[in-house]
Amino acid sequence: MNRRQFLKLGLAGVAGLGLPAPALAGLLSPAGERALSFYNTHTGESVRTAYWAEGDYLPEGLKEIDFILRDFRANEVQAMDRSLLDLLYVMRNRLETQKPFQIISGYRSPATNAALRGRSNGVAKHSLHMEAKAIDIRLEGVSLAHVRNAALSLKSGGVGYYPGSNFVHVDVGRVRQWAG
Structure with a gap:
């Protein structure tokens, strides 16, 4: 059995488990x-x-992404969940755009999350932002509804729709959806 046949066999087995699409990205x-x-x-x-x-994650590229997605308020950098990055990659391809994701919020320290929670009832006490498993985004030239629909179609985590605040929340927690 060659490598390609092995990967196809593995893909078939994993697909049968019903795992979300980003889990299959590699x-x-x-x-x-x-x-x-x-x-x-x-x-x-x-x-x-x-x-x-x-076939491998690139340390320098990950470092650049972790830095730009840092908690800028506390200047804390956290390694972002790789499955979140893969989810964003699949979303970008599904949306057929090369535009940059506009970041509203990436990683949040517990202190920053608590402060934001004190100002808004839309911030979860146990937010996945604090685990580097969530991001709030928008894309120039792409409607928020289209971004939300692309994320929902992947069935790979939580999707929050915030048209009043002009962003979509995407995370790699359990599959769920809500509007804020």
């Missing part, structure tokens, strides 16, 4: 590159970087 593309672009709406920073290539 199996679906064993070669090539995954890159993401971000623009942080609070700091004005932007980055476009490859975070995965030829």
Whole structure:
């Protein structure tokens, strides 16, 4: 059995378990590159970087992404969940855009989350932002409804729709949806 046959067999077995699409991302593309672009709406920073290539995550690309998604209020950097990055990569492809994700919120320290929670009832006490498993985003030139629908179609975590605040929350927790 060659590598390709082995990967197909593994994909068939994993697909049968009903795992979400991003969990299969590494199996679906064993070669090539995954890159993401971000623009942080609070700091004005932007980055476009490859975070995965030829079957491996790239430490330098991950470091750049972790930095731009940091808690800018506390200046704390946390390693973002790789499955969240893969989910964003699949979403970007589904949306057929190369525009950068505009970041409203990435990682949040517990102190920042508590402060934001004190100002808004829309901030969860045990937010997945504090585990680096969530991001609040929008995409220039793409309607929020389209971003939400792309995230929902992947059935890979939570999707919150906040049209009044102009962002979509995406996380890699349990599958659920809500509007704020």
